[in-house]
Structures are given as C-alpha cells and as structure tokens.
Amino acid sequence: MNAAPDEVTPDSGIAGALPPGERFWRRLGGVAFGGDYNPEQWPAETRAEDLRLMAEARVNLVTVGVFAWARVEPARGAYDFSFFDRVLDDLHAHGITADLATMTASPPPWLVHEHPEILPVTADGTVLGPGGRQHFCPSSPVYRERAGLLAERLATHYRGHPALGLWHVGNEYGCHIAACYCAESAAGFRRWLRERYGDDVEALNDAWSTDFWSQRFASFDHVQPPRAAPTYPNPAQQLDYMRFSSEALRECFELEAGILRRITPEVPITTNFLGGLKSVDVFDWAPRLDVVAVDSYPDPLDERPHLAPGLVYDTMRGAGGGAPWILMEQAPSAVNWRARNAIKQPGQMRLWSWQAVAHGADAVLFFQWRQSRGGAEKFHSGMVPHAGADSRVYREIAALGQELASVPGLLGTRVRNDVAILLDWNSWWALELDSHPSDGVRQQERLLEHYTPLFDLGVGVDVVPPSADLTGYALVVVPNLYLLPSRDAARLSAYVQGGGALVVSFFSGIVDEHDRVHLGGYPAPLREVLGVRVEEFCPAAEHETFPVRGCEALADHEGVAGLWREDLRLTGARPELVFDAPGWAGRPVATRHEYGAGTARYLSARLDEATMRAILGRAAAEAGVKPVVEGLPSGVQASVRAGDGRRFLILLNHTGDKHDVALTGEWADGLAGLDEPVGTVTLPPLGVAVLRATG
Ligand code: GLA
Numbered sequence: 001m002n003a004a005p006d007e008v009t010p011d012s013g014i015a016g017a018l019p020p021g022e023r024f025w026r027r028l029g030g031v032a033f034g035g036d037y038n039p040e041q042w043p044a045e046t047r048a049e050d051l052r053l054m055a056e057a058r059v060n061l062v063t064v065g066v067f068a069w070a071r072v073e074p075a076r077g078a079y080d081f082s083f084f085d086r087v088l089d090d091l092h093a094h095g096i097t098a099d100l101a102t103m104t105a106s107p108p109p110w111l112v113h114e115h116p117e118i119l120p121v122t123a124d125g126t127v128l129g130p131g132g133r134q135h136f137c138p139s140s141p142v143y144r145e146r147a148g149l150l151a152e153r154l155a156t157h158y159r160g161h162p163a164l165g166l167w168h169v170g171n172e173y174g175c176h177i178a179a180c181y182c183a184e185s186a187a188g189f190r191r192w193l194r195e196r197y198g199d200d201v202e203a204l205n206d207a208w209s210t211d212f213w214s215q216r217f218a219s220f221d222h223v224q225p226p227r228a229a230p231t232y233p234n235p236a237q238q239l240d241y242m243r244f245s246s247e248a249l250r251e252c253f254e255l256e257a258g259i260l261r262r263i264t265p266e267v268p269i270t271t272n273f274l275g276g277l278k279s280v281d282v283f284d285w286a287p288r289l290d291v292v293a294v295d296s297y298p299d300p301l302d303e304r305p306h307l308a309p310g311l312v313y314d315t316m317r318g319a320g321g322g323a324p325w326i327l328m329e330q331a332p333s334a335v336n337w338r339a340r341n342a343i344k345q346p347g348q349m350r351l352w353s354w355q356a357v358a359h360g361a362d363a364v365l366f367f368q369w370r371q372s373r374g375g376a377e378k379f380h381s382g383m384v385p386h387a388g389a390d391s392r393v394y395r396e397i398a399a400l401g402q403e404l405a406s407v408p409g410l411l412g413t414r415v416r417n418d419v420a421i422l423l424d425w426n427s428w429w430a431l432e433l434d435s436h437p438s439d440g441v442r443q444q445e446r447l448l449e450h451y452t453p454l455f456d457l458g459v460g461v462d463v464v465p466p467s468a469d470l471t472g473y474a475l476v477v478v479p480n481l482y483l484l485p486s487r488d489a490a491r492l493s494a495y496v497q498g499g500g501a502l503v504v505s506f507f508s509g510i511v512d513e514h515d516r517v518h519l520g521g522y523p524a525p526l527r528e529v530l531g532v533r534v535e536e537f538c539p540a541a542e543h544e545t546f547p548v549r550g551c552e553a554l555a556d557h558e559g560v561a562g563l564w565r566e567d568l569r570l571t572g573a574r575p576e577l578v579f580d581a582p583g584w585a586g587r588p589v590a591t592r593h594e595y596g597a598g599t600a601r602y603l604s605a606r607l608d609e610a611t612m613r614a615i616l617g618r619a620a621a622e623a624g625v626k627p628v629v630e631g632l633p634s635g636v637q638a639s640v641r642a643g644d645g646r647r648f649l650i651l652l653n654h655t656g657d658k659h660d661v662a663l664t665g666e667w668a669d670g671l672a673g674l675d676e677p678v679g680t681v682t683l684p685p686l687g688v689a690v691l692r693a694t695g
Contacts, residue, residue, distance in 0.1 A: 020268035020291035025324060025362060026167055028060060030411055032363035032405045035383050036329065037062035039087050040071050041372055047087070050096045053389055056399035061363060063328065064088070066101040066171050067133065069150065070108035072128035079153050088163040095163035095640070099270070099328075102154060104147040106133035109147055118143045121182040124228040128177075132376075137180040138248040144255055150255040150660045155263035167264070169271045170293060177246035178279030181225045190220050192244045207514040208236040226669035235433045236515045242429040246281045250270035254288060254499070261374065272328040275312035278432075282467040286319035294420030295329035295367070298352065300342040306355055306637070307656045311451045315463040316425060322414055322462075322492055323568035324362035326378075327353070332366050332393050333381035341379070344604035346392065347686035351652055354688045356651040357404075358639035359413040366397075366403060407670050407690055410648055413641035417460035420624045424466050427483035430515050431507070438539035440563050441480055441507055444476055449606065450479040450505070460639060462579075466491070473502045474623040477602040477616070481508040483515065489525030495598030496529050501623035503616065504530060505603045506564050507537070511632060530602045531572030531593030538565040547580040548589050548611065553618055559611030561589055566604040573602065576615065580630060590615055599623075599677050607624060619689050633659040636683065647693035653683035666695030 018026065030207050033056070039047050054062070065072070065084055073079050078583060084100075091098050107118060112130045118140040120128050128135055136143040151169075158164050179185070197203040210216045215234055217223060226233035226241050228487055248553070257269050268290035273282050275296045286292050294316045298305040316325045332349055334341040344352070353364045371382025383397045428443040454461050462473075466488040470476055481504075489509055496502050509523030518524035520532040529678075540546070540563050551559030562578070573591035591602045601619055628638040628649075633656035641648045648670055653659055661681045668675050670692035681689045 011117045014223070019127070019290065020266060021323065022268065024166055024268045024291060028363075028411075029216075030060070030366070031357065032061040032097075033057070033327070033401045033404050034059040034061040034096070034369070035063065035366035036066060037064050037087075037367060038063075038067070038366035038370070038372070040068055041084060041375070042370065045381050046282070046370070047090060050384075050510045051090060053384060053394070053398075054369075054667055055094060056095060057383070057398040058405040059369075061097045061099055061165070061166050061365065062091065062369065063099040063101060063365065064091075064546070065103050066168065067103070067106050067107060068101070069103045070128060072103060072154075072619075073108060073150060076114065079150075081154070081157050082514040086185070088158065088161055092161070092163035096461075098163040099156060099166040099168045100154070100164055102151045102170065102260070103145070104150055104256065105354075107136050107146070108145060111142075115142045115186070117182075118612075121185075123179075123181050123226070125181070127130060127416065131602075132176070132277050134171075136174040136177070136626070137182050137184055138177070138245070138252050138502075139180065139185045144252060147252065148255050148259055151259045153264070155260050159264050164670060165263070166291070167257075167260050167267055167269045169253050169260070169269060169668045172272055172274045173249040174246070174277060174279035175274045179225075179241060180248075181227050185248070186225050188248060189225055189241065189244050190223055191221060191238065192247065194220050196240070208234055208240075209516060210234070210512075232366055232435045235430075236454060238433055239426070239430050239515050242279070243281075243426065246279060246284065246425070246508050249280060249283055250288070253285070259287065263409035263415075270328075273316070275316075275349065276308060278425075278428060278443075282315065282319045283423075283425060289324055292316050292320035292323070293326035293328040296327060296356070297329075297331055297335055300344050300348060301340070304654070306352065307452055307455060308446060309352070309355065310455065310637075311358060311447055311463065313356055313361065314421075317360040317415060317692070318375055318464040322360070322416060324360060324412065324414070326363040326365065327361045328355075328358040328363075328365050330365075330643055331381050332383050332385075332397060334336040334379070336380040343381070345686065346396065348395055349393075350403075351561055351654070351686045351688055353400055353404075354521070354650060354690070355652055357410070358637065358641070358652060360641070362411055364400075396577060403671060405650075406673065408645045409692070410641065410670075410690075413643040413646055413648055415460065415639060415641055417462045418623075419459055419469070419477065419620065420473040421447065421454075421460045421461050421463050421469060421477045421479065422466050422481055423447065424464050424481060424483065426513065427481050429478060430483040430511060432516070437507075437537045440539070440542070443480070445608075446480045446505065448575050449609075449612060450477050450616070453609060453616045454620075455573050455637070456634065457617050457620060458629060458632045458638060459625055459653070460628055470495045470500065471498070473500065473623050475503070478502065478504040478508055480505050483513065484509040484511075484523075484525060485513045486518070486525050492526065493529040493595075496598035496600045499597035500600055502529070502600040503603065503619050503621055504600065505565060506605060527571065529593070529594065529595050529600045530591070531570065531600070532602050532604075534566045534604070536567050538567060541561070545590060546584065546605070548605075548607070549576050549580045550577050550579050550614070554614055557611065557614050559614075560608045561605035563606035564604070568604045573600075574600065576618075577607075577611065629661065634663060636660075636661060649691040649693070651681055651683060651689040651691070653685065653687040656685045658685060660684045660690075663691070664692060667691035
C-alpha cells in the first residue's frame, strides 16, 4: 500500500530545492550500507528474518526488483505490484531506503514469445536466446516501448512512497550485450550516421576513408553494421559502431530516466556501471545520472587485487565531477563466474569496502543480501550466506555495517588529487581496433602500468577525460591516448604552456576522431609540446626486451623496455632515458621538454615498473606533488577526504604484514571516536585505520 502523498516527501523539510543527488545523501544521513535485495526469490516468512538481520547490520539502503519484470508484469499489461508494495512498506517500517529498480534488465518470457525480434544478434549472425538475462536489442522499438511502459507504471505507482529514495535504471548496461547486429540495429545505425554526418554521404565517405578497398557508399541505405567480414572491417565504421552502440544503450537508459524525472522529479536516478567495461562510455553517460554508481568485482587471486578497482573508483569519481558515488555491488566473498572463485580472506571484504570510501564512495553495497538458493548465481556469495547468519561472512558484514555507521561527519567529505590520468572511451575503442602495429597495446593494462607506480609513490590520482579542466592539476599523465582530436591536443599544449607538467606515453596523438592519421611525423599534434618526432614505430616481438639506462637526473638508473620502440628524433626535448641495446645504444627512449612555463615528458616504449616509478616520481617531484603521507610502507595506501572543515585520513594495509605508519599532524582515531592524538598507527595485515583531524 502506498502512503498518502502528504506524508511521503522522502526528505521533507530537510533539503528544500537541493538537486536530487544531494537530497539523496542528506536523506541517508551517513555512509549508506546494504545490497541487492531479492525477496521475490524467498518465501514471505524469510522477510522477517531479513529485516531483523538488516537492522543488526545497520543496513539503510537496498536495491530492489532488478530482475523482477516477469513477476510484476506476468502477462502483457497485467501489472501487479502487490508483492513489492509489501516489500517497500516493510522496508520503510524498518527505516530502510529503497533503490528501486525499473526492472527492465531481463525481459520476461511472454515478451520474447510474442516478439522474438527483440533478441540480440551477434556480429556473426547468431541470435542469442532467452534464459539468461539482458537478452534484448538496445535498438528494439518493442523492447523500448515495453520498458518505458513498465518504468511509467512503476513511477506512477510508487510516486510518493516513503521508502523510495533512488531509481535504479536497468542493470549494468552493456555488460553482456555490448552491441547488437540485427536489422533493427542496422536501421538505427543508419539513422545515427545520417545525423552525425549531416545527411551527407560524402562526409561519411570522407570520415570512413572509403576509397580504401572500394567501400565508397552511394547512399546511407547501403551501410551495414560491421558484421563478421572476410577480413578487417573498416576501422572507422567499427569505431562509429561502438559509439552508436554505447549511445543506443544510453538511449534506453534516458528513455526510462526521462519518464521517471517527469513523474517523480524529486527522486534521484542512477544506473550501475560495471567497472572496467569497454562498451559503455562512462564519461558520456555520467552527466545524465544524479548519482554515479559502479559494480566492482576484484579477483582475490590477483597479485595486487586492489589496483584495478582503485583505478575504476578514481574514474567514477572523475565521471561524477568529484561528487560522492555509490559502490553499488561487490561480492561479500566469492563470485560464481570465474573459472576458480576464490573467497575473500577474513578482513579483505572490510578492507576493500573502506578502499571504496577512501576513493570517495559514500555508499557501500553488495550483490546480494541473501545468497540465492537456486538459479545461476547460487554459489555467488551473499551477505547472508547459505549457512545463515551464524557464519563468518555475515559476522564480517554486520561488523562492517556497524563500523560504517559509527564515523560521524565522513559523509560529504571529498577526495581531490593533484595528479590526473587521462582516459577517453573513444580512444580506448580505437586503440584496441585490429590491424595495428602491435596487438599488445591494451587500454586497461596500459592504464594500470601508469597507475601502479603512482600508487606506489603514495600519490592519489583523478581519472578524467581529455575534455576536463586540467588547470587545477600539477601533473597530467596520458597513457596511450591513441585517438586525440587536434582541439584536445591543443588543450594539452596550452596546459604545459601555462606551467603544467605532462607525461605522454607512446602511440598517443596518432589519429583524429575518424581514426585518420595525423600526418607529418608522429605524434603530430603533440610534436611541438613534446619536442620529438617519430617516423616509424618498431613494435617488439612478444617477450622481446631492451635494456635502457637513465641520463641527467636519472643517471644511475637501469631498466628494461619492451612491447614497443620508436626511432625517436629530438626536436627540442632532452633524453631522460636511452637504449643500452646493440644497434640502438644511446638512442632516446624517454625525454623531457621544457615548453612555455611547463614541462612535457615522452615515453616511447613500455617501461618496467621501477623505471616508470623513477620517471613519474621525478615528474611528480618537479611538479610539487607530494604523497598523501610521507614514508608509507609499501602496499599501504593513504587517502584524505575533506570538506566543510572536516578532514579524515584513511589508511589501508593491502599487504599480509603488520605495518606501522608514523603520522605528522593532529589525528585522532575516527573509528573508536576518541579524541587523544595518535602518533603512530599500527595496521594489522589487511588492516584499516580511519583518522579524524583534530587540529
Ligand atoms: C553483476 C550483476 C548482478 C550479479 C553480479 C554477480 O554485477 O549486476 O546482478 O549478477 O554481477 O557478480
């Protein structure tokens, strides 16, 4: 049953005309804690226990109904929300806010039966069947219509319900279906191209370089998606198809979001991005969300499993313009979808939850509340596992919920760093196209090869797009930004000219937005700022390495390069690192160029970790960038969250050893709520410390 409209303004009296995202955080009042809640999988009696355990674990936010379409619309138009009415009423009665899903992530069997044409088709023509999830073509008018109708019914029905605090549109768009290649998608692609190229097929021919291999189009009607072809499909066509596909998914999100905003303008809207996913351009989507949310599933078996999520979290914060974000899903322990699904060791779930907070999350949620009994994810851990509440996992969950609730003042403080790493989805898509000098230059790996040394230097990073305002950053790092329109290159040059410090890695600034090479020597639009010129790439054979040695300030350094080499000519830059290999001895690998009031470095090969640390360490030191805490033990991370006169220092021990961290400044234990100053913090293996500034 719905509450009467006059008692339901979720945050009546508190937030006035604040934007919905801000209202959401105020409503929660503290760091949010919870997970996906799927009571439809359980008998009604289980809910009483759920609510009791949620109260014990201090759960205050749950995601409801993500995969419930078949239950609320069991036949076309036969909407029945009675089950979720009871769930939302119960949640409200227990002070828990609902992140209510629009339930459109998995079309129900009747819809597929009536309209099999909504099913997605792969590049080789295979029609993907139902029985899993996300089995819809993003361009399908039938899917969009039915999803929109459901969103409309839900919004109308739950408008004003006091439990409703957030809309959760779809689920992990692009996770299973990055692109569809059916006839409907082809038609959508043609419409998209007409708009992009001003209905001028010659503009398309020019952008796609179609005089190559006789691909010149006489009409937009002749264009197809880049389906499986005898050899490499046109790269500009592939690139445009990735753009189109991200936008087609985005249109599905926007269609629902538009309906929700019309009916419940006060309720903020999110969708959960999947960390590290290539198919969805997070920087393009994020401004259309009220709150950014992400799902993160690090593999406990990885050597340094916290690094890739850290990069994802810094990207999400960057996408949201620095605002707090939601860790929407993480596993309480093991997942079910890897070949070997390792558990999180005792303390690891807590550590990685605080890691998200250290990167600016104000909500720590899990997939899922109660581990499923049946279905494909029955061996995916839950906050309440098959063993029940008398279990290590639940005990750790309850302790974390209580701990997160015990740090007043943390909410709303923000993370801000002096170093930016640039990431651009268009460039990522283009970088990993086929028929390149080497297939070994992969975006995520290369990002991590720049992120890791900065992490080891104790330096925090913001990940932002090339279009971001860079003026506030002391150091900007550009890992393999292959696609770089001239206007963005000009902004990088202006940044250095104005006193900024720039580090650019090889195979950056190579092509324009249509994957056409910038001519005159690589990297053409960055040649002047970098003071270098490259005529030819010399990619390395697999496992081939080349010794390198430092010069000038790095004089004693010895290292190893691999993957890539360039015949680098200096046109103003000075070498910072040279090859020490036969035939190449003394030729520059890495350079430094003073340009305007700033400095631009160029790295023409993949360099080993210690060498990257040495070069980025020099660049950071020259730019005046300091570690968050001086002298941190290796593997210990520090992050400061600050705002409104409050400051928190979060220390995370990602190692299996105990470490002492000596602090300067006035800090008190934020978890124990004590006021005595803390001089040295002892972190047990996988330990966490939260300090509150007292001075
Ligand atoms: C994703 C989905 C969830 C669930 C988890 C399992 O994040 O959004 O529904 O399948 O994966 O790890």
